[in-house]
Amino acid sequence: xxxxxxxxxxxxxxxxxxxxxxxxxxxxxxxxxxxxxxxxxxxxxxxxxxxxxxxxxxxxxxxxxxxxxxxxxxxxxxxxxxxxxxxxxxxxxxxxxxxxxxxxxxxxxxxxxxxxxxxxxxxxxxxxxxxxxxxxxxxxxxxxxxxxxxxxxxxxxxxxxxxxxxxxxxxxxxxxxxxxxxxxxxxxxxxxxxxxx
Numbered sequence: 001x002x003x004x005x006x007x008x009x010x011x012x013x014x015x016x017x018x019x020x021x022x023x024x025x026x027x028x029x030x031x032x033x034x035x036x037x038x039x040x041x042x043x044x045x046x047x048x049x050x051x052x053x054x055x056x057x058x059x060x061x062x063x064x065x066x067x068x069x070x071x072x073x074x075x076x077x078x079x080x081x082x083x084x085x086x087x088x089x090x091x092x093x094x095x096x097x098x099x100x101x102x103x104x105x106x107x108x109x110x111x112x113x114x115x116x117x118x119x120x121x122x123x124x125x126x127x128x129x130x131x132x133x134x135x136x137x138x139x140x141x142x143x144x145x146x147x148x149x150x151x152x153x154x155x156x157x158x159x160x161x162x163x164x165x166x167x168x169x170x171x172x173x174x175x176x177x178x179x180x181x182x183x184x185x186x187x188x189x190x191x192x193x194x195x196x197x
Contacts, residue, residue: 048126048167049101049116050077051160053149056110058082061149062156066167085112095123106130110146133163136177158184 053062060078069077081098085105088096096103098116104126105114113130117123136159137144141152149156162177164170171177 047118047121048129048164049118050167051116051164052078052081052112052114053156054078054082054112054114055146056086056112058086061111061146062153062160064157064160064164066164081114085114094127102126104130108134111149129164129169132172132174133160136163136174139174139178140181155181 047066049067050063050065052060054060060082063074063078065074081103084096084098085103090107094105097119100119101116102119102121102123103114103116104123105112106127107113113134115126115130117126134144137148137156140155140159141148159177159181162171162180171180
């Protein structure tokens with residue numbers, strides 16, 4: 001792919017939007033290595049269905065649903081996916097086809113991060129989004145662990161909401177997400193200080 005063609009892609013955002021996810025891996029790698037913030041070009045038309053975080057024991061630690069489902073259906077999906085993923089061997093692929101969706105998961109320490117995407121969406125982008133979320137948690141908590149998420153679940157949700165909105169990436173810059181979180185923390189401290197006076 002020539003540089004002039006890439007410049008054309010980037011200068012025509014309406015053309016770029018629906019097609020960039022479906023490009024070849026070689027082209028995607030070239031684009032990723034050419035720009036400072038690679039996620040912003042690749043996840044233009046990506047949408048997640050839901051994200052689950054659960055422990056090796058199968059305890060659900062965080063869940064975020066981007067599609068409307070009943071509580072009964074959510075519990076059924078969660079139970080089924082947790083059992084399926086925990087039954088898989090560590091050396092097995094992190095992608096699986098389930099119902100009419102693709103499931104992408106990754107284990108970090110004692111937590112599994114599991115996302116559901118449409119069949120046409122890219123699994124590697126989903127892995128990158130999971131990794132970016134883990135990096136954000138790591139930066140905020142300083143080497144995040146399962147207990148951080150258990151005792152500060154509202155912060156974990158807030159970080160996720162700053163990063164993903166409606167199942168789509170809202171902000172790809174770690175610095176900008178962390179800055180928004182710091183500002184929210186500062187605002188919360190000011191409110192608590194004013195209430196105590």
